Amino acid sequence: MSESVTGRPDNPDALQPIPALRGREREAAQTLFGERLPGAEKYVEHLCTTGITHGLLGPREVPRMWGRHVLNCAVVGNELPASGTVADVGSGAGLPGIAMALARPDVEFTLIEPMERRVDWLDTVIRDLGLDNVQVIRARAEDVADEVMADVVTARAVSALKKLIPMTVPLLDDHGQLIFLKGRTVQAEVDAAQKVLKRFRLRHPQIELVGQELLEEPTTIVRIRHR
Numbered sequence: 001m002s003e004s005v006t007g008r009p010d011n012p013d014a015l016q017p018i019p020a021l022r023g024r025e026r027e028a029a030q031t032l033f034g035e036r037l038p039g040a041e042k043y044v045e046h047l048c049t050t051g052i053t054h055g056l057l058g059p060r061e062v063p064r065m066w067g068r069h070v071l072n073c074a075v076v077g078n079e080l081p082a083s084g085t086v087a088d089v090g091s092g093a094g095l096p097g098i099a100m101a102l103a104r105p106d107v108e109f110t111l112i113e114p115m116e117r118r119v120d121w122l123d124t125v126i127r128d129l130g131l132d133n134v135q136v137i138r139a140r141a142e143d144v145a146d147e148v149m150a151d152v153v154t155a156r157a158v159s160a161l162k163k164l165i166p167m168t169v170p171l172l173d174d175h176g177q178l179i180f181l182k183g184r185t186v187q188a189e190v191d192a193a194q195k196v197l198k199r200f201r202l203r204h205p206q207i208e209l210v211g212q213e214l215l216e217e218p219t220t221i222v223r224i225r226h227r
């Protein structure tokens with residue numbers, strides 16, 4: 001199938017229907033996004049169309065785009081300090097960066113993503129959503145320590161903690177914190193990262209469940225602060 005980054009696929013029949021917001025997910029989305037809910041709906045439409053055809057997410061993710069991806073990431077927005085700055089490393093299709101930016105218009109987001117096709121897609125989507133609190137840098141996290149200094153660094157599905165910490169700590173303000181979205185292996189990752197945690201003089205990681213009051217499947221985060 002051919003299409004431009006800005007356009008719709010030539011063969012829209014190949015796409016699955018965009019999932020509608022219903023029941024508890026609708027309530028969660030209204031709570032999280034408020035007046036930006038139409039923007040979140042537009043973002044889901046992008047993810048379920050060009051996001052799939054550009055290979056940013058697999059087609060099997062379409063029916064669970066709200067619950068497993070957009071809402072799951074947006075709840076982490078509640079963990080961010082007011083009016084702060086966030087660097088989201090390895091944003092891919094804007095997860096968690098764009099989902100959080102929609103939920104937290106008072107926070108400034110920098111998405112760091114090395115792949116050109118993904119960066120082009122992100123720029124197009126951000127423009128279309130009219131998001132004025134998000135910028136994208138095309139780079140590897142390791143190469144932008146001189147230009148990025150954030151209150152919070154986030155990442156989802158980029159790397160295990162042991163590798164993620166050296167990649168992200170240089171982007172962090174002295175009083176900042178790392179917040180990574182993790183799955184079931186989080187405790188094993190923390191155990192395997194003990195030496196790295198000491199080397200960077202970081203406090204013991206806190207594993208937390210967030211969004212329990214809103215989501216059927218809350219989000220697991222690991223939060224790490226400087227000593």
Ligand SMILES: C[S@@+](CC[C@H](N)C(=O)[O-])C[C@H]1O[C@@H](n2cnc3c(N)ncnc32)[C@H](O)[C@@H]1O
Nearest residue numbers: 089090091092095113114115140141156157158
């Ligand atoms: C599996 S994808 C996850 C994307 C998104 N965070 C998500 O949860 O859907 C990993 C992303 O990390 C990016 N990545 C890999 N190494 C990176 C690095 N050193 N610095 C920044 N991004 C990186 C990749 O290009 C890719 O987009």
